[in-house]
Amino acid sequence: MITRRQLLKAAGTLLGYSFLVGPAKAQPRRTVTMLHQSHFVPTFNPELERQVTAWAAQRGVAARIDFLASRDIPARIAAEAESKSGHDIVQLRAFDAALYRRSLIPLDDVATALEREHGPWLPIARYVGFVDGRWYGVPWYHWSALAVVNRGHLARLGMTVDAVAELDWNGFLAVAERLHRQGTPVGIAISQTFDSNDGLYPILWAFGGRTVNEKGEVVINSDETAAAVEYVKRLFRFMPRDVLGWDDAANNRFLLSGVGAWTPNPPSIWAVAKLQNLPIADQIDHLPLPRGPRGRFRSTSTLSLGVWNFSANVDLAKDLIRYLLRPENVARQVEASMGYNQPFLQRYTQLDYWRRERALRHYEPVRETLAVPGWPGPAGEGAQLAYVEFIVPQMFARAITGTPTSEAIRWAEQELKARYQR
Incomplete structure (x- = not known):
């Protein structure tokens, strides 16, 4: 912390x-x-x-x-x-x-x-x-942050980008497994970096989890949060292990290397590929993140x-x-x-x-629900400290690396309360 x-x-x-x-x-x-x-x-x-x-x-x-x-x-x-x-x-x-x-x-x-x-x-x-x-x-x-994808890797699975754009998170899990098997995995930063906030909050929201409610009351300890954490634990099996230490440039390198097939990010990966005339530029596309039981979200x-x-x-x-x-x-x-x-x-x-x-x-224009990490709670010191101290990414990382899901969520609950109740 x-x-x-x-x-x-x-x-x-x-x-x-x-x-x-x-x-x-x-x-x-x-x-x-x-x-x-x-x-x-x-x-x-x-x-x-x-x-x-x-x-x-x-x-x-x-x-x-x-x-x-x-x-x-x-x-x-x-x-x-x-x-x-x-x-x-x-x-x-x-x-x-x-x-x-x-x-x-x-x-x-x-x-x-x-x-x-x-x-x-x-x-x-x-x-x-x-x-x-x-x-x-x-x-x-x-x-x-949308999903930045390599169309060529999806085509090798017989899938179009439009088909992937229609997936929910459960359907995406099956695609991630297939991409992993062909050596072109998906990747989300699960680390203390801003890209991790932008990749993980939309999953939390899509499953119905929230850090705080509109009044600023900490509500992260919920069945919905547990469902999001358990999902990411399953998805992690098909990601490179070093996502636990990624910085904000790591997923850019992941896609630009030609290895990665999918990662949440703004269009800077595509922009750099175009500016440097990289052959991969023609393969890069952007799609909405998958939807969950509570809808489709985009973090900004x-x-x-x-x-x-x-x-x-x-x-x-x-x-x-x-x-x-x-x-x-x-x-x-x-x-x-x-x-x-x-x-x-x-x-x-x-x-x-x-x-x-x-x-x-x-x-x-943005068609999904657009939100800032900390939504739907009030703006304030608690929201900003939770954001820059990467409490939600740390919660997911703890659960992935062996801490029981319930304990990881209780840890996040206490950390959030310490910041929202100052």
């Missing part, structure tokens, strides 16, 4: 890079800084840099973007909130806006103006950014933009956020991310990029 204290200690070991723009000959009076994860689709970072460069030139100021690995962002944000120093604009993932609201300025003016001009906001945007009646994060984009990771209340450049920071969410800039961001970035504003979900690329036909 990772504690906030450990996150703070880890902040000194972060890796990344910076991008500085601004007038070259005269020392600018002000420099606006921004923290963003290094994007999984490599063509996005240069586009973000280009847009920030254009904005800085128009305003006659300097701007700096610091790119860090996704796994390192929580530690950096925790350190900045604790020290009351750092960037002007920070990315807020999932429920960070609720967790750090006392260190963020309300951005109601920015969020309401954007909604009036380009809205409405998708419901999930309000869920992660609107806390205690205020917008502490301006929702920017989210990236959801969300990214909002917040401004620290100790920033010396609040007005400029707000202006940059508004600039990044202009229609022409969002359209270029979607193109540069190769469809990975899904906007939160309804108008922008109508962009045609996802319709032009056949491999992304199931990506947008």
Whole structure:
């Protein structure tokens, strides 16, 4: 388990890079800084840099973007909130806006103006950014996890991708066994990594399990959760054993190597294959995750933009956020991310990029239930700590590695209560 204290200690070991723009000959009076994860689709970072460069030139100021690995962002944000120093604009993932609201300025003016001009906001945007009646994060984009599949491996079983898209989880189990036998297995991260959240929560939800209810009461100890855990234990028999130690790049390598047949992920695997002209690119497709007794679900990771209340450049920071969410800039961001970035504003979900690329036909618009790990409970510290400390993936991992299912669930129940009842 990772504690906030450990996150703070880890902040000194972060890796990344910076991008500085601004007038070259005269020392600018002000420099606006921004923290963003290094994007999984490599063509996005240069586009973000280009847009920030254009904005800085128009305003006659300097701007700096610091790119860090996704796994390192929580530690950096925790350190900045604790020290009351750092960037002007920070990315807020999932429920960070609720967790750090006392260190963020309300951005109601920015969020309401954007909604009036380009809205409405998708419901999930309000869920992660609107806390205690205020917008502490301006929702920017989210990236959801479908099933990334190798069509060639399915064809060797005599199956089409459309047939696989219709499967429920029980039907998928039989397909996973057949794929395992032919040496092209399926894989879900069952480890302390964000991909594990996005792969396992939809199974929990599909079987009717929940971590908490709408009131924030811990309800994970249920027959429905036990059914989900038992299912994953059966599915694990047909996965590589190293999924218990996968990081967020491992399933990308799994598919791109030509070995893997199926894994939950946004379209970054397909994007990298296309950008590098890999032969496997033509075999990669995306499908909805199988449905369960309680329906079909898709987990998404969300990214909002917040401004620290100790920033010396609040007005400029707000202006940059508004600039990044202009229609022409969002359209270029979607193109540069190769469809990975899904906007939160309804108008922008109508962009045609996802319709032009056949491999992304199931990506947008979203037809299944879209949720953030922690749903349907309230946004807050408990939800965010459960998310970044990977309590649900740890529960599944414990059960898979020998802990009785009931004990693994009771462990998760106590861990969740410790965070939701703080």
